[in-house]
Amino acid sequence: MSRPAKMSRQLLKSLFMKPATINYPAEASGMPEGFRGKLKFNAKNCIGCKLCMRDCPSGAIEIIKTGEKEFQAHINLGKCIYCGQCVDSCLKKALEITAEFELASLDPEKLKVIFHAENKSSPGQ
Numbered sequence: 587m588s589r590p591a592k593m594s595r596q597l598l599k600s601l602f603m604k605p606a607t608i609n610y611p612a613e614a615s616g617m618p619e620g621f622r623g624k625l626k627f628n629a630k631n632c633i634g635c636k637l638c639m640r641d642c643p644s645g646a647i648e649i650i651k652t653g654e655k656e657f658q659a660h661i662n663l664g665k666c667i668y669c670g671q672c673v674d675s676c677l678k679k680a681l682e683i684t685a686e687f688e689l690a691s692l693d694p695e696k697l698k699v700i701f702h703a704e705n706k707s708s709p710g711q
């Protein structure tokens with residue numbers, strides 16, 4: 587078969603093939619298993635040992651005592667490299683990795699997230 591004929595055949599075939607891409611962001615994109623996105627803090631499990639802070643390679647997490655057996659996690663998502671080391675270091679399963687990845691912001695202050703003891707989060711000051 588000649589080259590142009592081969593190309594035409596391939597072109598026709600491609601017209602009826604399912605696209606390899608998705609129409610993001612109009613279509614939601616599911617992340618693969620094991621993907622490391624935004625961290626989640628389960629305050630009720632935290633004992634304030636600060637192993638997560640000690641092991642974080644980018645100094646992105648700070649645990650603050652706010653009361654008797656009550657702790658907040660201050661996480662700078664702009665500094666975090668999403669390595670998951672803090673999750674591995676936490677013996678109390680107080681930190682979790684989620685699949686949330688749409689974190690881009692033009693304001694670096696918005697990337698400083700405070701996870702409160704009541705398991706709510708808010709942008710930092």
Ligand code: SF4
Pocket residue numbers: 631632633634635636637638639649675676677678679680681
């Ligand atoms: S999140 Fe885990 S490692 Fe960090 S202070 Fe709390 S209990 Fe310790």
Ligand code: SF4
Pocket residue numbers: 641642643644645646647661665666667668669670671672673
């Ligand atoms: S995922 Fe890595 S960089 Fe981000 S806070 Fe945890 S240890 Fe630090």
